[in-house]
Amino acid sequence: MRAFGYTVAKDPADAVRLVTTTPGATFIAGGTDLLNLMKDGAQAHDHLVDLNRLDMAEVRAQGAGVRIGALARMRHVAEHRRVREGFPVLAQALLASASPQLRNMAAIGGNLLQRTRCGYFRDSGSACNKREPGSGCPALEGYSRGHAILGGSDHCIATHPSDLAVALLALDASVHVLGPDGARRIPIADFHLLPGSTPERENALRRGELITHVEVPDSHAAAHSRYLKLRDRATFEFAVVSVAAALELRGGVVRDVRLAFGGVATKPWRSAEAEAALRGKPLTAANVAEAGRALVRGAAPRPDNAFKVELVQRAMAGVLAELGGPR
């Protein structure tokens, strides 16, 4: 790891000022991804601004929802009673992430900013448009089992690894940030970006902006939600395919449904098409199958990941069955 300077931020505004005015500076909270990236040479920073003394770790009820401080650790959010009762998909996604030790360390804000596990990105000896714009994407012709079937471009097909982000996307959460120009709110659906021709740009944050908290609104569907994560090992592994589903049924008819997916797309993926195929209709096997087809209609699979086209549809049907749909 290259040498760097280090400063402890005293409040959020101080943190923003330090990162904005110090060349090569970035924030560090849990550090569980950032330090690996720096050790591997996938990222380099001249200065780290430590956020850990900031008062931003609280999880609490706020209005009709819950407010999660950006420094709240994964474990504490997953254990929070309000989260477990009002947003089961959120608690389940967190507990399906990482390992107990990492969940004690990793903060919510950093989780949303973690970088892809694409082996070419993590290997500083490989070309990678995300790490070195213009250098090429070996995954396009190379080993692509972990890569995206949705949302890819000619420049990048790397998947976003966060389970939390997939759950938050299904819950219509919003990300609150503080920057040099003040505070603003970013809907989670607008937070992560498609790679397009600029895969190095992964989110909507501007220079110096700090995630302060995440807000998750209550809903009937949120309280009746579930996360399914399919992976190569039973635990402590990233998703091959994951589904976050929230469902409100009334008289057997779908009144509200939110479907978000991980492991299959270049950003946490919400499928308005799949939701539209179900909303206002009875949750029958035929309608679920139609929703699955709508989900993968634009899919661009590669030889190593073509299996995900069917797997993600089966996973979606499986979660809906657990939430009260046809078995």
Place this chain on the structure above:
Amino acid sequence: MTDDPHPTRRAHKRRTVLKGSAVAAGAAAVPPLAATASAEAAIASTVDITLSVNGRDHDISLEPRVTLLDALRDRLGLTGAKKGCDRGECGACTVLVDGERIKSCTTLAVMRQGSRITTVEGLADGDRLHPVQQAFIRHDAFQCGGCTSGQIMSAVACIQEGHAGSEAEIRDWMSGNLCRCACYQNIVAAVGDAAREMRR
């Protein structure tokens, strides 16, 4: 420094490392960092910190890039925590910080000032081994030993968290610790046995 929650912590000395609370709060005109040091100066700089490990305070001077694991092993001579992958994957470096298990390779030593750190060296009560240590011996829960101190520290926390109620639960909540020799069967038995003993 009345607002400093950790009064025993020693101040950073080099100008390249701003003291977060004290300097910034005390001076209206904090010089911009870029004006006080070039990147090259930052490379040479070290900070003086105090780490509280196994009930004892240690004053050390190190670069900000030194991980807690490297500080424990190379600076304090506490080699119980092992460096396996150095990427937060294998769990051999597991220690307790303020009672919670973490992977010491993926945190910086400077970030852990003011915390209570416990390593495997601090687990026994004098000559009397911790119940988890005893259970690992009883169940022959290791071969090469490379992962063992991490397994033991993780198991202590796993039991304290209440996640050692069944074999399946132990396997899930001990998943952050890999054993290359694949002693998992005996490790799971040891953790379950120690949990029952500690509940008594």
